[in-house]
Amino acid sequence: MAVVSKKGNIYVYLLEKLNRGVSVRRLSEEYGVGVSTIYDLSKQKDKLLEFCIERDERRLLKSRKTLHRAKSHDLDRVLKEWIRHRRSESVPLSRETIMSQARRYHDELKIQGSCAYSIGWYQKGSADHEAAKEFVEEFARIIADEKVSPEQVYNADETSVFWRYCPRRAVTTSDEIAPTGVKDTEERISVLACGNAAGTHKCKLAVVSKNLHLHCFKNLHSLPVHYYANKKAWFRRDIFSQWFQKHFVPAARAHCREVGLRNGCKILLLLDNCPAHPPAEILSKNSVYAMCFPPNVTSLIQPCDQGILRSMKSKYKNTFLNCMLSAVDNGVNVERFRKQFSMKDAVYAVANAWDAVTQKTITGAWHNLWTAANRRDLSEQRDNTEVLTEEKMTADLLRYANSIPSESISKLEEVDIEEVFNIDNEAPTVFSLTDGEIAEMVLNDCEHNRSDDEEDVVSSAKRVSTQMTVKMCDKLIEALEQRAFMIEQDIMAIYKIKEKLLQQRP
Template sequence: MDLLDQALFEWFTLKKSEGGCITGPMLQEKGKEFHKKMNIESECSFSNGWLSRFKIRHGIRTSDLSGEQKSADHEAVDKFCSVFQELVANKGLTPDQIYNAVETGLMWKCLPNTTLASVDDKVTRGSKRNKERITVLLCANASGSHRVKLTVVGKCAKPRCFKGIAHLPVGYQSQSNAWMDVDIFTRWFHHIFVPSVKVNLRRKGMKENSKIMLLLDSCHAHPPAEELMNGNIFVCYLPPNVTSLIQPMDQGVIQNVKMLYRRDFMRKMTNFDGTILEFQKKYSLKDAIYNVSCAWDSVKRETLRRCWQKLWPLVMFEEGSEDEFKEFSTHGMRKKVYDEVRELVDSARDKMPLSRFDLDEWLNVDQDAPVTHTLNTEEIIQAVENHGKENQAEEESDEEVEEVGKISWKNATAAFKTIFAFAEQQPFLTSQHVMQLYVMQNLTLHERRRAFKQAGQKLLKKATQKAASASTNPDPQPSTSSAAGPQPSTSSAAGPQPSTSSAAGPQPSTSTAAGPQPSTSSAAGPQPFTSSAARPQPSTSSAAGPQPSTSSAAGPQPSTSSANLDDLSVVAGDLYFYSS
């Protein structure tokens, strides 16, 4: 029965977020339906008493049950605007301290319909359009001075096109259907929004514990307000029946981002050397992420401020005057981008016989794309029963990804020289653009030198450890051997020799080769305790005279000089530096 209770409350929450009408009898009938489909053996009457207990368990008030379908109306808008402005005044909030966040669906790989009938691609008109979708979360404050880094929700946890990438310009999350959900939004709030806001407060010289309001719509992917609190950062929800009329980001910002994205998409497509379908196959999620991030950065500050005028008209006069906005309008921006896309299409008319109608339809193809999924009865039951058991695909299977090997420092440095030469010759690039390239080059050279230094240090450390190990742990030699191999307790042809001597010099307790000696060795015969000229021996003498605890000049040395190690590390480091 606990699972039934969870499933029914989930259904109630979804319907409420949609502004749908829900009555007590509806809850009772829906409870009976869940009971039957979940094959629950224990009986339940779903009486009025059961309904009262269900409402108490979940904190459902009588006002939450309504027999009237709510719809967007201007009376409710006026009422909320008054409440909002009073809240702002009471909290002493400025436009820098009030944010709005909203999700939107983006069909990132979608082509205009007519391009599918291109002669080059040999595809008939009406072919199935690519509707791969991602969810994009946008957030900015009312002054337009701070836009939070985008968050993108895709289907795959580890897309192949992300391989080898150290940083993305967005926060990336995955969900099996690329929907926004409560878990993802909660992570975004605590790990992206809150830290970003605090950094912006410090940048502006404001106290880090200043009050911040985040305005949200009533999407069921947004958790309750009490779960979205962090110090003085809190959430205010729009009523479900006014969202489409006064939510700031819906008043032109989303449209701007999508049009700028499609302009850049079209620009890449018209400059691609190949067919349109080949371009579509090679265009990856990574390309889409960089494109949508550039589009977000290209939205003007005036646009971000202007979108608040219906909810909070005074924001227009907090900084500057209305003169700033005389030349600005959403329609004007749309027309400008439309003309740019039209020009790109005309320049590639042999590739894309695109009509004005097809272009209009493509620019607005995902205008109403959903960002969350409204579960039906079966899906709610499955979600409740399989909570925490979902497995997401880690990699994309149908995306054509061009493998890029690791770029060496040497090749990267050479590439900078080429791009500099190009940039300096182009009139459309300013000196500021060229200086940005110089900054990137200087940073690259600095990191290259640091990598070289670290490689040398690692090699030096390794060689020093090896030398120290050799000096503290020499090869044990209880008895020495001749060049022919170890000869324990052996004697020469002349007789047994208990002690050794060199053939060249006088040795204590030895005799010459002319006569028998009780404790000597022959110059010609093998010596049981002598040292070979090719190997170091403890407590032996060389041909030049007695040398305690030394080795021959031809053999390895147990300790190495630091000068030799330094030379070794520099040579190895140079090899790494110039060959990598």
């Protein structure tokens, strides 16, 4: 760090807490500083601390306030009034515009202390608690009037996943400067997760990537996700509509029949106001209804935002990092591993991660929306399986990494693991179409799911014979039986696969 600004004292406090074990995510929320900023600070902490000591910064720290999101009632009232006036004039207000105006008012009003007015500040400050309360009351009335159970109420939401993002420290040596990481569309997928309030039905994930035709998908007859593609790897309204009509409605109907509900019973899908979602009135038909949350309340009451998506993503990242460490442990460098980890690996890993999200996690995420009075039937359903927390994942990963004789891997720290867990927290999943893109979409209907550089080359891999596959199953069963941590259901699953193969023999 060539130059340390007057905020250096704030960063010293932040680094002290980081050294005491406070998580990066918590520090980001407390100080209003971006996650990537904290990662950069941690890698340059020695220079920062040396600078502060030379200037007797400790004495100055006591007289300055720490960086935090704005708490001034004056600024809050002024900013709300400014927003009200601008909206009355039909002036479009983006998140960046509001954040910029808040910074100007901070200086003009001479507010004491500092505030970054970051995205985290905006999300917390813009959450409409009153609107959330009103929606919860309206939702309770609808549930009571329509007599729908938790089996019939769903929530769907999108999230981004940087599907093969490795810790920056893992791809450098001690003499190199850590890169910022690969964060373009090639490395990002958008994932749509949907499940019901009872936690008994998790719909098959929908995944949007950049490329539709890939070598790794050759000879595959099915995938564990609904797979789409476009140039930006973002959800669009046409993709969501296709998922809703072809997949969500039939799957939700089938589940309701399985749990004994009458055919044609009402089904309710809760959505946020993202541009990829068609209006609720367009989606609602044949006893399947869509209901949208008001603006600025999803961080408070949308179930998927209360830990469901986070649980899925952390489990995926844990799997990916374990694969990376295993590869390095077997002599494969990180960059080669990244190239070998395919989109097929990613979709199977994210599908497994979604399958591993527990019923307890899902029902707990509905607590803020579905009040205790309406959740008597939910409270009886508990998943007693121990939940693997992010802290335990991180500890296990570090323990594995530190045992590997590799300079870049053995020196990984908690902040490096948290970097991977948090790198895509604020990544977009949707985009709005321009007028030209709308015309292109209509006139070139087949192009939505294709990419300019997608490849349609026949894979050189030879088809494995049935006889050889059966022998591989026998070998796998033998290996699994030698490991005490494998349970009988896992081994039985391989036996069932073997039986299917034998039935298909000519």
